[in-house]
Amino acid sequence: MIEKDEAIVIRSVDFSETSLILTLFTKRFGKIDALAKGGRRLKSSFESALDILSQISVTFLHKKRDVLDLLTESKLIKRFHVTSDNLSGLYGAYYVADLLNLFTEPDAPNEKLFNIAAQTLVQLEQAHSVNYFVARFEYNIMQENGTQPTLHICAECGSNIDNKNVDNKNIDSVNNDNANVDGMNVGDANVGGLNIAMAGQPQKVRRTNARERIPFSFLSGGVICDNCAEKMRNNGQMYKPITPFALDMLQHFANENTTKNNETENVKNITELNDNTMLEILNLTNNCINHQLGTRPRTQKWLQKNYPE
């Protein structure tokens, strides 16, 4: 049957001297693999609209499962513009395409995910807060997959975990441990309009203490309570203590209405985000993804980050 749809080109493989096999994430049909006969020719009916990361409108012959669809026409809606000073944005975009391929099945349409992905590509093109938009997309794709980490209740026993009630007694104690979040001031604590429990101390550099951290288990799939963390410790199992800032940001990703046009506000707030916090969040979402896939996506290592593994 002949279909028309919008699509993002997420993969492109040379098939012959003149043809390509494309993996497209389409708005209404989900992921499809399609043969573009003559797609490698400069003059073809595809108008050079088959580059990876391009958003295109396509006409294709939709076939049964396990048979390649046949692309008959394509028109460019939007190309991903690359400039030499936006390599991190480009790598982020390749990673988004990779995740779309790895997290979706053929013939499983998800229009919301299509819109989120299209929006994320636009944001990455602007080379602004790349780590933020990559981490948010990672959270969103897990959410659409129904495998996002739990953030409010213990992933082991289901008891409530409230990061707003984190013990703040040691807020100004400068401890020798490496748990310090340096250079974090109150302005940084307002993440996406959410206040973290530390208001009323303007201009004071905040140093977190290890005790303020929340245990997070990739194996259990989210935050865990102190009791469960202790059990895990006793059993020799690993978990990761995360800062209230990181948890708050993940909760922000979870709550945010992605269909609402609130990007301007978000961008404003994330410029205040401390680099270390952003890297902590990216590290966290990267590891959630890797844990779920059982492998590290090839494109993940191209992301710009400078934290120790």
Ligand SMILES: [Zn+2]
């Ligand atoms: Zn628990």
